[in-house]
Amino acid sequence: MKEKLTDKQLAAFCFMREFLRENDQLPPPAMVSAHLRTKPNEPSEASARINGHYHYNTLAAKGYLERNAAGGYRFKREGPNA
Helix, strand or coil: CCCCCCCHHHHHHHHHHHHHHCCCEEECCCHHHHHCCCCCCCCCHHHHHHHHHHHHHHHHCCCEEEECCCCCCCEEECCCCC
């Protein structure tokens, strides 16, 4: 069973699903961070990547994402043929 997401994690998850639907790939971590940014200060590119990776890692730890064969992330597959 998947763990419940916080509001910010849910926002990241929804953004990733929408981005995938429109672009046939998950967004770069920096784009996830930029989408969720609520502070007026623009984070550095390195900081944005770190924050984006945090969201990817958290969603994976809670069972919403998994690693694919190439080492990237994908949405976790459900069912017997997953």
